[in-house]
Amino acid sequence: MATELKPYMEVDFELCKGCQLCIDVCPKGVIAISDKLNSSSYHPAYYTGDGCTGCGLCFYACPEPGAIRVVKP
Amino acid sequence: MSKVFEQPHSLYSEFERKTAGSKKTTHYCPGCxxxxxxxxxxxxxxxxxxxxxxxxxxxxxxxxxxxxxxxxxxxxxxxxxxxxxxxxxxxxxxxxxxxxxxxxxxxxxxxxxxxxxxxxxxxxxxxxxxxxxxxxxxxxxxxxxxxxxxxxxxxxxxxxxxxxxxxxxxxxxxxxxxxxxxxxxxxxxxxxxxxxxxxxxxxxxxxxxxxxxxxxxxxxxxxxxxxxxxxxxxxxxxxxxxxxxxxxxxxxxISDEREEHSWDRLSSPFEVEKRHEYLQAMKTPLDLEPIELPTDLNCKFAGFGGQGILTLGLFLAQVGMKAGHQVSWFPAYGPEMRGGTANCSVNVSRERIGAPTVEHPNVLVAMNQPSLEMFEKDIVDGGWIFVDSGICTGEPDRERLKVTMIPAAEIADKVGTPKVANVVMLGALCAATEMFPADYVKDTLKVIVKRQELVDMNLKAFDAGWEFVRKDG
CATH class of the missing domain: 3.40.50.970 (Thiamin diphosphate (ThDP)-binding fold, Pyr/PP domains)
Structure with missing residues (x-):
């Protein structure tokens, strides 16, 4: 049986500046902030792994052009 | 339908200004x-x-x-x-x-x-x-x-x-x-x-x-x-x-009320017709044939305010325009009407001109010593330089440049007034560069010199400059 393709979002660990705006706007609350620091000394956001609907709101809330990518199959 | 939200193509994938390792992030603060x-x-x-x-x-x-x-x-x-x-x-x-x-x-x-x-x-x-x-x-x-x-x-x-x-x-x-x-x-x-x-x-x-x-x-x-x-x-x-x-x-x-393309402004100041319109407005006869140029002229004219530097540039630009070429005239001068420094850049080009400035002239007219010192080094190798030898004390590099030393102010004074030293220079320039025939330039001068009583004197000044160069070879 083929696995069902689910929407997901991904955060580039190095490009995120940890502003948390994506976390604020996510209607499903499935984005969290990492305890780890990236090489620019920010705590980046990450996808907790389940529940993304692919709405894209986090993409537009994110001030970085390339930090967030959302895929809605 | 599948959809991917990702960085738009109209943004560069790397931001050149940023230091290595962070070229993909903006310089903006978090949350900006x-x-x-x-x-x-x-x-x-x-x-x-x-x-x-x-x-x-x-x-x-x-x-x-x-x-x-x-x-x-x-x-x-x-x-x-x-x-x-x-x-x-x-x-x-x-x-x-x-x-x-x-x-x-x-x-x-x-x-x-x-x-x-x-x-x-x-x-x-x-x-x-x-x-x-x-x-x-x-x-x-x-x-x-x-x-x-x-x-x-x-x-x-x-x-x-x-x-x-x-x-x-x-x-x-x-x-x-x-x-x-x-x-x-x-x-x-x-x-x-x-x-x-x-x-x-x-x-x-x-x-x-x-x-x-x-x-x-x-x-x-x-x-x-x-x-x-x-x-x-x-x-x-x-x-x-x-x-x-x-x-x-x-x-x-009110976007619905506005027709498509109703606010396009299709003005194009470089069209040939526009140029002719402009020339006709100045009552310049258009019956002269265009003149082929062997090379574009990128000129710098420099001296004291009051020497007619800017007018010299205008004259050459108008001659070039009449000869059927693209021209630009770009003045730079201090607030003083007399005695400050003045220079202008003139391009006479066979093609459309991008920028009106001239950084590396192939023609320099230096009518005082500071101008000679300031601009000689910028001239391209083999370029022409015209120096008022009565005013300037320096000597340009004859190995590198085609040099004309001409006491333009003194010649002009003999013609009638030192004020036409600029036109003496124009005569010398046209003679040495061999770009424009004397009669052609003089016909243009007849219509562009605003005060008709001064036309004769300008023509004489032009001839004097022309002959000075031709006589000296």
């Missing part, structure tokens, strides 16, 4: 609104398929580096002048899509005049106005849009109406003008607002693409660093405070 707006503009350029013909005009402010981000045409304008620069770009290239991207300090303080007049002329451009109520780049000083009570480094006790005036509401002001097509204020305070902002930006660019006229989108944007807040707090502040002073909404939209 510029990044969101850049992304939304770039996405609109992609979707409307206009990136190839778009020109992004950056302001002075944090977004001064627009050209490192947008993979389009780019200009970086002087502080506040973006709308004026955008006007020029649009009028010279009517097919372009021009975005004037400005902050509140740039657009509503130093650039108020340009902003209002571009809107009042209904330029077919799109102005994106980032309003964060503060001067961000310089460290959080009061801006024209700073709100009453808001603390900034220059209003440490908060902006007061009595001392500092009220915040300027630009949308409201521009909406009173008849020419603009579309004016809207949007915000970045929450997702609903952001999606509205996205829609407004797309609409504004579409209006321009269709030639329906001036579009203006004000975007209330957070400046967490300038406001001394963390990014989520800054967004909340925007919602709680800024929106009250700067109400969101459409202030004007």
């Amino acid at each position: 609104g510029h990044g969101n707006v850049h992304k939304m503009i770039a996405e609109a350029l992609d979707d409307l398929e206009i990136a190839e013909r778009s020109v992004f005009v950056s302001p002075v402010g944090c977004s001064v580096f627009g050209y490192y981000y947008f993979n389009s045409g780019n200009f970086q304008s002087a502080h506040g002048r973006a709308a004026a620069v955008a006007t020029g770009v649009k009028r010279a290239n009517p097919d372009s899509v021009v975005i004037s991207y400005q902050g509140d300090g740039d657009l509503a303080a130093i650039g108020t005049a340009e902003t209002i007049h571009a809107a009042n002329r209904g330029e077919n451009i799109t102005v994106i106005f980032i309003n964060n109520a503060i001067y961000g780049m310089t460290g959080g000083q009061m801006a024209p849009t700073t709100m009453i009570g808001q603390r900034s480094t220059t209003t440490p006790r908060g902006r007061s109406e009595v001392d500092h005036g009220n915040p300027v509401r630009v949308c409201e002001m521009l909406a009173t003008l008849p020419a603009p097509t579309y004016i809207e204020r949007v915000g970045l305070g929450n997702s609903k607002q952001i999606m509205k902002a996205r829609k407004a930006i797309r609409k504004a660019l579409k209006i321009q693409k269709e030639g329906r006229g001036y579009s203006f989108v004000e975007i209330l944007a957070p400046c967490p660093t300038g406001w001394k807040m963390d990014p989520p707090q800054a967004r909340d502040h925007l919602l709680d405070t800024m929106e009250e002073i700067f109400p969101l909404g459409v202030y004007k939209d």
Whole structure:
């Protein structure tokens, strides 16, 4: 049986500046902030792994052009 | 239907200015609104398929580096002048899509005049106005849009109406003008607002693409660093405070009433017909044949104010124009009418001229010693140099340059007045470069010398300069 393709979002660990705006706007609350620091000394956001609907709101809330990518199959 | 939200193609994949290792992130602070707006503009350029013909005009402010981000045409304008620069770009290239991207300090303080007049002329451009109520780049000083009570480094006790005036509401002001097509204020305070902002930006660019006229989108944007807040707090502040002073909404939209391309301005000052119109306006006979040039002339004429340096440049430019070529004349001089330094750059080109400046001339006329010292080194190898040997004490490099030493002022004095030394130089220049026949230039002089009683003297001066060169070989 083929696995069902689910929407997901991904955060580039190095490009995120940890502003948390994506976390604020996510209607499903499935984005969290990492305890780890990236090489620019920010705590980046990450996808907790389940529940993304692919709405894209986090993409537009994110001030970085390339930090967030959302895929809605 | 599948959909991927990712970095738009109209933004570069790497930002050259950034240091190695961080070339994919912007130079903006965490939570800054510029990044969101850049992304939304770039996405609109992609979707409307206009990136190839778009020109992004950056302001002075944090977004001064627009050209490192947008993979389009780019200009970086002087502080506040973006709308004026955008006007020029649009009028010279009517097919372009021009975005004037400005902050509140740039657009509503130093650039108020340009902003209002571009809107009042209904330029077919799109102005994106980032309003964060503060001067961000310089460290959080009061801006024209700073709100009453808001603390900034220059209003440490908060902006007061009595001392500092009220915040300027630009949308409201521009909406009173008849020419603009579309004016809207949007915000970045929450997702609903952001999606509205996205829609407004797309609409504004579409209006321009269709030639329906001036579009203006004000975007209330957070400046967490300038406001001394963390990014989520800054967004909340925007919602709680800024929106009250700067109400969101459409202030004007008559895009439906405006025909497509009704605001295209297809003026092209370089058309041959226009040139002829201009020449006819000056009553210049047009029956002379065009003259082929073996090379373009890139000239620098320099000396004291009052020596007729600028007029010399104008004369040559007019001769070149009459001979059927593209010309430019670009003066540079001090505030003194006499005695200061003056120079002008003249291009006579077989092709359309990009910039009117001349950095490396192939012709230099130096009518005083400082000019000789300043500009000789800039001349290209094998270029011509004409020096007033009665005034200058130096000797140019004869190995490298074709040198004419001519006591132009003294010759002119013998002709009747030292004031025509510039025309003596013109004669010498035409004789040495062999670009224009003497009669041709003299016919032109007859019509361009404004005071008819001086025509004879100018013709004599020209002949004297010409003969000086021919006699000396």
